[in-house]
Amino acid sequence: MVAITFIEHDGTKHTVDAAVGTSLMEAATTNMLPGIVGMCGGICSCATCHCYLPESWQGKTQPAGPGEQSMLEAVYEPRANSRLGCQVAITEAMDGLEVLLPKEQV
Amino acid sequence: MSKVNLDPYDHQFHWDPYPHYKAARDNDPVYFYEPGGFWLLTKWEDVNRAFRDFKTFINTGAVALEADANEKLPYPMFIGSDPPDHTRQRKLFAPMMTPQGLSKIEDWIRQKAIALLEPHVAAGRMDLVADMACFLPMDVISNMISVPDADQDKVRGWADDLIARDDKQVDLGERNVSGYTNLAQYFERHSALHGESARGDDLLGILMRAQAEGAMSHPEVIGAMILLAVAGNETTTKLIGNMAYRLWQHPEQRQVLVDNPSLIATAIEEVLRFDGSSQIIVRRVGQDVEMRGKHLKKGDRVGLCIISANRDEEKYENPNTFDIRRGSRDHMAFGFGIHSCLGAALARLETRVVFEELLKRIPNYEIDESGLRRAHNPNVRGFTHVPVTF
Numbered sequence: 078m079v080a081i082t083f084i085e086h087d088g089t090k091h092t093v094d095a096a097v098g099t100s101l102m103e104a105a106t107t108n109m110l111p112g113i114v115g116m117c118g119g120i121c122s123c124a125t126c127h128c129y130l131p132e133s134w135q136g137k138t139q140p141a142g143p144g145e146q147s148m149l150e151a152v153y154e155p156r157a158n159s160r161l162g163c164q165v166a167i168t169e170a171m172d173g174l175e176v177l178l179p180k181e182q183v
Numbered sequence: 184m185s186k187v188n189l190d191p192y193d194h195q196f197h198w199d200p201y202p203h204y205k206a207a208r209d210n211d212p213v214y215f216y217e218p219g220g221f222w223l224l225t226k227w228e229d230v231n232r233a234f235r236d237f238k239t240f241i242n243t244g245a246v247a248l249e250a251d252a253n254e255k256l257p258y259p260m261f262i263g264s265d266p267p268d269h270t271r272q273r274k275l276f277a278p279m280m281t282p283q284g285l286s287k288i289e290d291w292i293r294q295k296a297i298a299l300l301e302p303h304v305a306a307g308r309m310d311l312v313a314d315m316a317c318f319l320p321m322d323v324i325s326n327m328i329s330v331p332d333a334d335q336d337k338v339r340g341w342a343d344d345l346i347a348r349d350d351k352q353v354d355l356g357e358r359n360v361s362g363y364t365n366l367a368q369y370f371e372r373h374s375a376l377h378g379e380s381a382r383g384d385d386l387l388g389i390l391m392r393a394q395a396e397g398a399m400s401h402p403e404v405i406g407a408m409i410l411l412a413v414a415g416n417e418t419t420t421k422l423i424g425n426m427a428y429r430l431w432q433h434p435e436q437r438q439v440l441v442d443n444p445s446l447i448a449t450a451i452e453e454v455l456r457f458d459g460s461s462q463i464i465v466r467r468v469g470q471d472v473e474m475r476g477k478h479l480k481k482g483d484r485v486g487l488c489i490i491s492a493n494r495d496e497e498k499y500e501n502p503n504t505f506d507i508r509r510g511s512r513d514h515m516a517f518g519f520g521i522h523s524c525l526g527a528a529l530a531r532l533e534t535r536v537v538f539e540e541l542l543k544r545i546p547n548y549e550i551d552e553s554g555l556r557r558a559h560n561p562n563v564r565g566f567t568h569v570p571v572t573f
Contacts, residue, residue: 115520116519119277
């Protein structure tokens, strides 16, 4: 297990233990955290698990594929470091990761 | 409370359940269905809570509404499990079920849809479900798990047997159990045939590799195949039928799609909201909970009436207005959250391709209403026959 911290738009922090191999979306929704919806359950179809990954962590994840990039065009306030949580697999190297959440998901 | 009469086992109810659901939302939204001994949630907010609060509303043991389902339908399906077990199995399939993962079979689906439509174009009449929509989803699923063409009719027939209910048949009957047993025996033989060899990146390869590597048990693999044959088949067939029916009822909106096929995807979202083919999703109560003054006890069965939630006037403006441009993103036709339909993108893809090809060829079809026939099941709702002339 690794520790992942989700930071809501208002700064509220939630740290959870996440299993390696699960996704950031699953880490949030299986702990019923606010700020991530994950409506489609991880098939890259709803863009409601939008999150921002700090630049310093970007090298530790696989880059967004074309399907994810296309869904990211539909999110609220996209940024260069926007990702869909369902497409980011958690690895050992992500222990301590802090993920910022947007103001709105839908 | 006498005004409310929800009966998902009543054949007449399936023709137009929406006024009954409205009465329930207004008068008794957390409804106890006495004949079946389970709860029905009808408000968007309550159904959404049940989807999100997966510890209070669990999937383990919730494969079907019927009390005897777990004994009579024994293979474990991952839809009937909870995290972390559920997450482990679902993860195996998710990458291939994304829109991107499915894009490589779009052309194949299109050729199949065209091949089903074309022979009828000159005749000026066809049955949109019995001649087309019932075949395509089974063909797609069969292709993914290597069921040969020659076996598709019988596999589809068994899936039909499993879901069919006589009027007011609240318990699982002989036909249902026999359909299930036939599916299970067929997939036992199928997995024995492919267990050693199938290692490709298609669905069969994923299942067989998962079994060989211990990621899924053998009964879980068989359960997943049965699930595919039912969930991947019946609901998409019915969604296509429901869309054909609603577009015919609203010819001016159908014409908009004929003129602007790029709007078909948005129109599908409105059909999903307005008349989705999955009526009720099942959960069990994982810990005692009170909802709107009703006390739901641990172990109780709960039906989440998603077609009612999707017409909730507290959620949607003019919910009974069919508007292909509405574009609501928060309907729950595929469920919501961690158990949300794994095949949602596939259902959307198949339905889009069908209507792109159908409206190109027969834009002004007329439905013969006297020939409409329905499948009758508490969960899946839609037509078996939609006869049209053009």
